[in-house]
Structure formats: C-alpha cells, structure tokens
Amino acid sequence: MSSTPDHATEAELQRASTFGSLPLLKHERVWGAADFTWVNVALAIATWAFLVGGATALLVGFQQGVAAMVIGNAIGLSFMLLASVVASQRHGVEQYTILRPVFGLVGVGVLVFTVILVTEMGWSSLLGIMVGRATTQVANTAFGTEFGPYSPMVTVGALVAILVAWYVLSRGPVTIGRLNGVIGPGLIVVTALMLVFLIVNTSWQQLLAAPPLSPFDDPRLNFMIAVEFNVGVGVSWYPVMGSLARMTHSPRAALWPAYGGLLIGTLLAQIVGMAAALTLGDSDPTVWMIPFGGAWLGALMLLFIAFANITSMSSIVFSTVLAIRQASGNTLAGVPWKWLCAGFFVLPAVLSFFPQFMYERFMAFVALSGAFLAAMCGAILVDYFLLRRQRVELVHLYRPGRESVYHYHGGINWAGLAAVAAGAGFYLWLYNPITLDTHPVFSVITASLPTALVSGLVYAVLAVLLYRRRGTGGFEHVRSPSEGVGR
Template identity: 25%
Template sequence: MKKQGSYLQSPDLLPIVQKGKKIGSLGFAFIWVGMAVVLAAFAIGGAGVQSLSLGWVLLATFIGSIAIGLCMTIIGDIGVEHGLSFPVYMRAPFGTVGTHLPSIIRGFVASCWFGINTYFGSTAMNAILYVLFDFNHWFLCFLIFGTLQVVNTALGIKAVERFADLAAPIIIMISAWMYLSLSEQAIAEGREVWNWIESPATGGAAVTAFIVVMMTNMGFWGTLAADMPSLSRFIKAPVHERNWWKRNRAQIAGNLVALPLTQTFMVMIGGVSYIAVKNYDPVIALQEAASGIVLGILLLMIVFAQWSTNISANLIPAATIYSNVGGPKFPFWAGVVAAGIIGSIVQPWSLFDIIIPALLLVGGVLSAIVGILFADYYLLRRRRVHVHDLYQEEGQFRYLHGFNLAGFISWILGGGSAFFFPNYSFIIGFFVGCTSYYLLAKYWWFQQYKQAEMEDPDDAKYLGITVGRFWKIADAETLEGAADIESKQT
C-alpha cells in the first residue's frame, strides 16, 4: 500500500536542517562572483553602448542589479527560514500538482542557460587547445565541458562551494586583466572608451534605452530571483534571530554586494569589447586583442566563469525542480544529468542571437511568480508556513485536485501584462502578479481552502530558524512526527 505523501517526500527535497547549511557569507559572495561572470552579461554591455555611453550603461546595470538582488534576498528568506527549496514552497501558491508547470518552465530555462554557457565555455576551451596544440573541435570540447560540470554539481553543494572558492579569486584577477587588454585595443582603434557611442540616443529614446538596460539586467537574473530558496536553504544563518537583515546577512553579502559589483564589471567588459572590436563576445574579441600565453590565460578565465555560473545558477535549480517532478525515485543527481541533456539537445549555439529579447520576455513571465511568492509568503502567511502539509498529498495544499487557481490566474495576469510591456517587463509582472494573487487568495481562494498558519498565526508552530526550529519530515505513516523540532545543532 502506498504511503500517504510519499510522492512528495523525495529525500533531496526535504527541508535542510542546521547541520546541512554549509555556506557562509564569504562562500556565498564567492559563489556570486563565479555566477555573475557569464557571457550573456557581456552581451548587455555590448548592446547598451550602441545607444548610451558606457557610464550610463553601468549605472542602469547597477540599479537593476541592486533591485533584483533585493528581490532575491526577500524570496531567499524562504530557504533560510524554513530550509525549503523553490519547487516545494511553490506547492503553497500553486498546489501540490500545480507546482510542476511553473517549476518545469523555470527548469527548462535553467537548462537552456546551462547549454548556452557551456557552448561559450567550450569555444574558449577549444581556442586554448588550438593555440597550444593546433586542436580544433569545439563540439568535442562542448561534450567534455558539459560532463565535467554535471559531475561537479552531482557531487553536492560542498563541492560547488569548494570550486567557487578556487574560481572566484582567479576570475576577479583575470577579469581586470581582460578589461585592460580590451581598453588598450579600443584606444588603438581611436575610440575613447567612456565617451564612444555607436548611435547616440537622445531625449525619450535615451530614457527608454536606459530602462531597457536596467530591465534586461533584472530579467537576466529574474529566474534565479524566483528559485533563490533552492540555493539559500544551504546558507548559514543565526538561530533565534528575529531581525530580518541580520538573519539574511549571508544572502546580503552575495545578492546585494557581490552580485551588483560583479555584474556591473562584466557588463563593462562587454561594452569595452564592443567598443574595441565591434563584437561583445569576448572569446572573439580577445583573439583579436591578445595572443600567446596572455590569450590562453584570458580564455581560461572564460572557461572557469561559465563553469562556476552553471553549477550554481542553472544546474542546481534545474536538478531540484526535476527531482520534485520525478518524485523519490528521481534523485538530485539524476536531475543534474537531465538538465545537462536538455541543455544540449536545444542546440544552445543557436540561441545567443535572441538573448536580449528572450531575457526581457522570460524575466517578465517569471517576475509574476516572484510577485506571487512575495504575496503568499510575506503578505498572507507572514513568513509562517505549515511545512508538514507541504509534504502531504491530502494536506491543506491539495486545494482543488492539487491546484491553486488563485496562483494560476495571477500568473497569467502578471505574465501577460509583462508580455505587452516588454521594456518594463519585470516591474509590471511583479506588481500585477503580487496584487492579483493577494486579492484572489485572501478574499476568494483561502476563504474556501483554509490555511492553518493564517487561521492560527502562532510563531512557535509555524516559523523555522527564527524560533530555533529545523523542520524534520518524519516517516509519512507518523503524521505527528512530520514537524518535529530539531534542537539547535552546532
């Protein structure tokens, strides 16, 4: 006889307890340095300097990065407070069955990003081998590079952090070197880096161009803003800390310090690359601007950068989602392999040319989910969650045959609004999704499907690390044990 709730209790999706939280402030900041060095960020800079000066492009990038970093930290509290991943908490606003549709879309997007980053990393690897050994076979490099990343991620979060600790300092140093090399090339071509603009925009067109750069940066990381809990659940946090800022200080070190600084620097490199050689792909630009051992080292940075980005920002979220869909018989490592396969069969080498409009569209659609999560977690439940029932097929999150219609209607409204206003996609998607879900859930859906944490808002019952609780899901046959309190672990 099937155990109640067993389908929802995949071992890789159970709440992370204190001893499982391995990542500190510096470790998370290093992970962000690795994640933010990605070739698509260079594309934002290259596109931006076609209508704005580099200084304005960087200001728009920094503002957009701070805004999306704050969104990440806000939603990431779900992982810090309760140890829950994105697809598991999505059972609250979408239902135990309904969670799969938006989650799979996010997982597919993450898989595509894995493929894109792997492709550009493989072209850099191929260029290194060509310089050293006259070897030229980018597709073989693609397969080898993808396999290495999948194995690294499948080994677990600690292996990911160790790689970030190694890669981050190297990436920082070589990024500075790359900027100097490209700046010299731009000067040699007679172009002043901070004043050169290909087709200057003025008046309202300049304002629109500024907003597009800002929204593109937000859309760039909008997918991770939605599923930040899948990563933040591994972040260390002080027990019994009620101050939100102090409890999330490790997140802040990554999301509001490391992300904006690194993202802005990478966009700057992309802009300088375009100014230097009219191409924002630094693999091509560097081959024109450098040679020999210098070129080899700079290209090696590209390989490290795509590797560190993929494992944290793409493979971990995608694998967690696929594991949620597949259930207990589909472990995390299998989700990692699935993400790698999907990211390869979409032929990512054909996707880069449509990256900017795709970022605006995807960011808008997923921003509605960020808004829904904000309304559900903060405005309605006030951070209290009946975690026990998230793992029960017949619990309060069963709703109507496993679907929360308030969540789906709000997602359609928010995503649709963002689609019709692409230049403002993230902001519009967020606010429409948030507002519509709050109204529909509070005054309609939750009137029919009562939520225990809203009916009895008891911190001692429904908060996590704030009150010293680490949710431990027991055997499904022992329902009383599903929300056992685990004492503080050191």
C-alpha cells in the same frame, strides 16, 4: 535496542536533506557568508555576463550603460532575492517545496516543467556554447587551426563542458562550494585584467565617446529598454537562489552575500563586455582576449573563464534538478541523483548544436524568461510576507493530499497561476521582446517591477476571495508575527 540512528542511517538522512526536499538542520548547512559570496561571484562572472554588457551597448553609450546596468540589476535582484532566499534560508527547505502554499503541489510542477525548466536549460546550453567558443579560440592559437565561432568544434567543446559539469554536479553542493571558493576570487582578478587590457589597447576617451551600436531614434526608450534588460538579468537568478541559500548558516550569511556577490560580479563582467562592444564591436572575450592578452596569458585566462562557466552551470542545474525531483512527486523519487542530472542535460546538449541561434536570440530569451519569473516573484512575495506573515507549517509541506493544510482542489492554487499569467501578460503588453514593440508607458515605468506588482495584486485579491475567506489553503493557520514561526 538503541533508538539512536546508526552512521548509515544518519548519512542517508543527510543525503535526503541535501538532494531532496527535507529541511536542512543547522549542522547540515555548510556555507558561511564568505562561501556564499564566492558562490554568487562565480555564478555572476560567467561569459554570458559579458554578452549582457554587449547587448546593453546596442542601445546606449558607456556612461548611460553603466547607469542602466546598476539600476536594472539593483532592482531585479532586490525583489528576486526577497522572493527566493528569505523563506528557503529561514526554514532550510528547498525553494520549490516551500512554494506549495503559493501555487499548490501540481501548480508548482506546472511552473517547474515549463518556466523554470526552459529557462535553466537555455542558460545551461548558452554557458556550454561559450565554453566551446573559448576552447576553440585557444586551439586556434595553440595549434594554428581556424575554427569559426559557430563551427562544429564549438559544439564539441560545449558537449565536453556539459559532461564535466555533470560530473561536478554529481558530487553535490559541497564540491560546488569548494570550487567556487577558488573560482570566485580568480574571476575578479581575470575580469579586472580584461578591463585593463581594453583601456590599454584602446583609450578611456575613446570608450566614453563611443556611440551605441544599434539604438532606436528615441534616447529615452533606448535607456529604458537597457534598464529593463538588466532588470531581467537580475530576476533571472530566481530559479537557483533559494535552494543554494538554504545551505547557509544564517540569514546574514545568505541575503547580503547573495545581493553583493551577484551585483558586484555581474556589474564587473557586464562593464567589461560593454566596453569591448563599444570599442571593438564584439563583447565576447573569446574573440579579443588572446590578441590583447598575448597567446599564453590570453589562452590561460580564457581557459579559466571556461572552467568558471562549468561551475556556474553546475550551480544552476543543482537547484533545477532538485525542483524537478520535488515537482514530479513519487515519479522520480527513486531515480539516482546522477541520472536525474544527466537527464536534465539532454536538451542543453541538443541546443549546443545550434550555437548561432542561441547567440542571436539571447536578448529575447532573457526578457521572456524574466517576464514569467517577475510575475512569479510578485505572487510569492505577497503570499509569504503579506498574507502568511512569514509563517509556514513545515510538517504540512510534506503531508499528502487532504492531510495537508496546503491542499488545493486538483493540487492547484488558482490564485497563484492566475497571478503569473496576468503578470506575464501585462509584461508583454508593455514590452514585446521579440518584436521590440513597446507601450508608451513603458518609457516611464519599464516592465519587470510593474509586472511583479500587478501579479502580487492579482494574487492578493484572488487568494483572499478563493481561499482565505473560506478558511482554506493554510491561511487559517496564520497568526501574528509575535506568535512565532512554524517549525
């Protein structure tokens, strides 16, 4: 009897790798640098990015706003990508499986079913609502209707967008990548046209002279809050990037395409949104695209952006549903992929009935989710790069209970969860995004990067005291980098 697996077995193994936690082999990694670049561009230029630009315009004018967006996104993306992309791409492992050494099996589940799930459901509902707003504007132009920006038809459009995103998502990452290969370049063209429309219909001088919409009395505080908000935007990509990056051929096809694609795509859309907010009082292109672009061209561009939001939603949810499946242990292992995805979309569908609430809480949502994600990144970076020296024993990621060197009492690495709690607490001490109260030192150091540093320091101290000195938690398997990487 031949020991070679038949085609059905090979297909099932590949499916388990793609939709499960098994490491991807080289021939299963389907994205090159260009593919991953367009995936990230299509992710970045979604309608919510225009809202980020509009929120930045509340605090600063155009020139300071561009500086705040460049600085903030560059900082946030830097430590976020190091924490998410490097390990997953190198080992081909889904990013929440490879977090088991940092937080423990149960600890990962705690974070996935709280921080990650709430963050990604919030983003998904916001993207759906924006699709609803775009389609209602097109309907108003085409049929003479008068649907408002928060009317029930917006909810209907959002629900349809969620349904389409579920269908795209159920087809897997290859379909998502192919769609983004078309959507990504198209979004760059559409966004550039938007900026041209804005300048032609207003003026460059008017844009540069426009004051911020609702600033505080302290100009320095305005700028630092704008920077911090954009750092939070950069960090907010953490929940999806590792699981997407493991689909790439090589480290070179992962890290820089992710950084460049997200940075360039985000900045393009944010600058357009900020310019629109400063000159027109509204950053949402669903409001001004048709008046500026004309009925047909404006409507077509809005529909294109709406579909791009759907592909962004699909990419976001792909990684999150993978995380849910892994964090649940055996509970959800047998549930078909399409039904897991459907289950994820239940809360975003409910939130789509409250479009005004989601819009008005946008800035606080970004900052609060960024507080916890930045703290997670700090602990992850210290664990992987400093304490474990980029060494992971892959077989032990999958061994149950005490058979794994990454087993912790109760399934929780308390150093990891304590570091996240300490980092998030430090963030909220520096800056409360709900009340907008800030500590004086915030105007010098902002919040997200210091949060990651504090979290990393807490993790380093506790991990050494609780586990490394006792030879547990897999630290006893760490060798020098010259001795190779666990395979």
